[in-house]
Amino acid sequence: MKRTEIQVAVLKGGFSRERAVSLRTGAAAAAALRSSGCRVEEVDVRHRRWRLPAGTDVVFVALHGAYGEDGELQDTLEKRGLPFTGSDAAACRRAFDKAASKARFREAGLATPEGIVLRGREKAPKAEELPFSLPAVVKPAREGSSLGVRIVRAASELPTAVQIARRSDEIVLVERYIPGREFTVGVLGEKALPVIEICPKNGWYDYRNKYTVGNTEYRVPAPLRWNLRKKIQNFGLRAHQVLGCRDISRADFRLDETGEIYLLEVNTIPGMTKTSLLPKAAAAAGIAFPKLCRTLVECALNRGKILS
Ligand SMILES: Nc1ncnc2c1ncn2[C@@H]1O[C@H](COP(=O)(O)OP(=O)(O)OP(=O)(O)O)[C@@H](O)[C@H]1O
Numbered sequence: 001m002k003r004t005e006i007q008v009a010v011l012k013g014g015f016s017r018e019r020a021v022s023l024r025t026g027a028a029a030a031a032a033l034r035s036s037g038c039r040v041e042e043v044d045v046r047h048r049r050w051r052l053p054a055g056t057d058v059v060f061v062a063l064h065g066a067y068g069e070d071g072e073l074q075d076t077l078e079k080r081g082l083p084f085t086g087s088d089a090a091a092c093r094r095a096f097d098k099a100a101s102k103a104r105f106r107e108a109g110l111a112t113p114e115g116i117v118l119r120g121r122e123k124a125p126k127a128e129e130l131p132f133s134l135p136a137v138v139k140p141a142r143e144g145s146s147l148g149v150r151i152v153r154a155a156s157e158l159p160t161a162v163q164i165a166r167r168s169d170e171i172v173l174v175e176r177y178i179p180g181r182e183f184t185v186g187v188l189g190e191k192a193l194p195v196i197e198i199c200p201k202n203g204w205y206d207y208r209n210k211y212t213v214g215n216t217e218y219r220v221p222a223p224l225r226w227n228l229r230k231k232i233q234n235f236g237l238r239a240h241q242v243l244g245c246r247d248i249s250r251a252d253f254r255l256d257e258t259g260e261i262y263l264l265e266v267n268t269i270p271g272m273t274k275t276s277l278l279p280k281a282a283a284a285a286g287i288a289f290p291k292l293c294r295t296l297v298e299c300a301l302n303r304g305k306i307l308s
Pocket residue numbers: 113137139143144145146147149175176177178179182204205206252254264265267
């Protein structure tokens with residue numbers, strides 16, 4: 001009997017610190033793809049020796065963090081010639097490393113907070129050695145979900161913050177803290193989605209405020225003047241292009257009191273539960289969650305056809 005449905009393998013879980021988030025992304029994407037008529041197998045990735053079910057047409061990558069989002073998995077998929085969703089290995093590698101991506105943003109004239117990069121065993125700087133005054137944000141170069149990120153307001157907190165960031169990565173960024181409002185913009189295909197404003201009810205957008213329902217208010221479309229909204233959307237699209245991303249990405253921004261916009265980072269595999277940021281923005285643009293997941297699968301399949 002001839003098979004007509006697309007068979008998708010959703011790779012989820014992984015073994016990074018973002019495993020729990022990825023399991024949710026994977027389960028949500030799998031359910032959405034089933035409802036859009038695909039045949040779906042969920043593969044819980046626990047190590048590098050995962051296996052694909054026979055008959056897989058396309059791989060939906062629902063992993064976050066190291067291995068799944070840093071280009072290593074994409075490298076393997078490319079070598080095996082398997083069509084997969086989202087950006088290629090090179091773009092994932094560039095986006096996942098904030099030291100590398102920020103260097104690219106600067107070269108392209110995209111404003112990103114100034115800062116310094118500590119490598120290897122380099123000591124934490126003294127506050128007076130920084131090219132800006134406190135507060136600072138200390139973060140691992142290659143991590144996500146705000147893990148290992150600390151806002152440092154007093155000079156005495158710098159060494160501990162660097163130590164905490166080093167648990168995630170040997171490369172650590174010490175960035176100028178940008179006061180003001182926070183926004184995120186998703187890109188789907190070659191189009192920017194509506195801008196979302198992120199308003200944590202208490203404190204900043206740390207892991208707890210990201211993943212505890214009710215801790216953060218999301219405003220979509222963001223209550224901004226039309227020209228500022230457009231500016232952030234164009235900025236997100238430029239960031240996507242500068243890193244060479246494909247099909248989907250999400251860029252995070254800060255907006256200070258003077259109206260200056262700063263790009264924090266680009267995620268190549270943004271959270272994809274129904275209530276995650278990019279799906280929220282897609283819904284506001286009239287793209288329901290099953291359609292969003294199905295579109296990513298179709299983009300991957302079409303690429304596969306061109307290559308083979
Ligand atoms: N320079 C900065 N100024 C002000 N706040 C910042 C700055 N850098 C990071 N933050 C805060 O820390 C949060 C996490 O930072 P960032 O987006 O760089 O890291 P991440 O862990 O990769 O996030 P994601 O979950 O989006 O992958 C931001 O959403 C923001 O609230």
